[in-house]
Amino acid sequence: MNLRHLEMRLERLQGFDRPRTSLEQYQTPAPVAARLLHHAAMQGAIEGRRVCDLGCGTGVLACGAALLGASAVTGVDIDPAAIEIARRNADMLGVTVAFIVADIRNPDIDWAGLACDTVVMNPPFGAQRAHADRPFIDRALELGQVVYGIFNEGSSPFVATYTEGRAVIEEVSLCAFPMRRTFAHHRKERVDITVEVIRLVRI
DSSP states (O other): OOHHHHHHHHHTSOOOSSOOGGGTOOOOOHHHHHHHHHHHHHTTSSTTSEEEEETOTTTHHHHHHHHTTOSEEEEEESOHHHHHHHHHHHHHHTOOOEEEEOOTTOTTSOGGGGOOSEEEEOOOOSSSSTTTTHHHHHHHHHHOSEEEEEEETTOHHHHHHHTTTTEEEEEEEEEEEEEEOOSTTOOSSEEEEEEEEEEEEEO
16 A cells, blocks of 8 residues: 555544543644554564554554554553544454553553554653653553654654663654644644654664
8 A cells, every 4th residue: 555545544534522631632643644654564564563553542553554454453542532433443444453441551451462563653742741752662662673653853862862771763754743723722723843753673
């Protein structure tokens, strides 16, 4: 599936009904999700691989990975309402994804059972809670060999330092991230920010 076709399929997916500010529930834009997934697929990290989407929200990255031929896909999110939408999105696309309601910080979950080849994620940027992305990085490196994550522009030095001795950054790609008006405190209908798509490889 080429990049444009993937993007068009992901554009059809339903977003959040009632996004929660505390969870920074911004919908991952289809062009960003498609670019990340297509690039990961070109690097052999999706097709035939076990893929996990941490903080999957409404399932854009998880569903896209399934469309690109992942052997198994799991989406994990703390919000049951988001997971319900994600399940409907997967059904609409005709793909199989195992969605789980869970807090990625919960140590009592059998995370070993979710071990995978590749983790994809768009973690919170930390606007509401400082360092909110750290538990996602930790869990991603526990579960997968390769991680593709979306971070604020300028995050790569922090990610490199934070994961030192555990992983190496193999690639950083800048990407435009159109953020649509989601919460009451937003004044503009759309703001374009720049994000970094970081590829981490576990040591």
